[in-house]
Amino acid sequence: xxxxxxxxxxxxxxxxxxxxxxxxxxxxxxxxxxxxxxxxxxxxxxxxxxxxxxxxxxxxxxxxxxxxxxxx
Numbered sequence: 001x002x003x004x005x006x007x008x009x010x011x012x013x014x015x016x017x018x019x020x021x022x023x024x025x026x027x028x029x030x031x032x033x034x035x036x037x038x039x040x041x042x043x044x045x046x047x048x049x050x051x052x053x054x055x056x057x058x059x060x061x062x063x064x065x066x067x068x069x070x071x072x
Contacts, residue, residue: 006057007040015065029045
């Protein structure tokens with residue numbers, strides 16, 4: 001398992017609901033959340049090693065949000 005971390009422009013829970021069903025049913029995503037209080041609206045995804053940062057970015061951008069990997 002790994003934790004992937006991203007900066008997004010998701011500002012409300014209602015906006016999160018637009019893609020939540022995809023994340024909730026994805027076979028490689030174990031858990032996920034968006035910190036709406038953080039200035040970067042940080043998306044954290046706990047996933048199996050089969051899911052890449054690019055996979056998550058593609059899924060989020062499909063719903064019209066920006067998504068950028070935060071790396072060390």
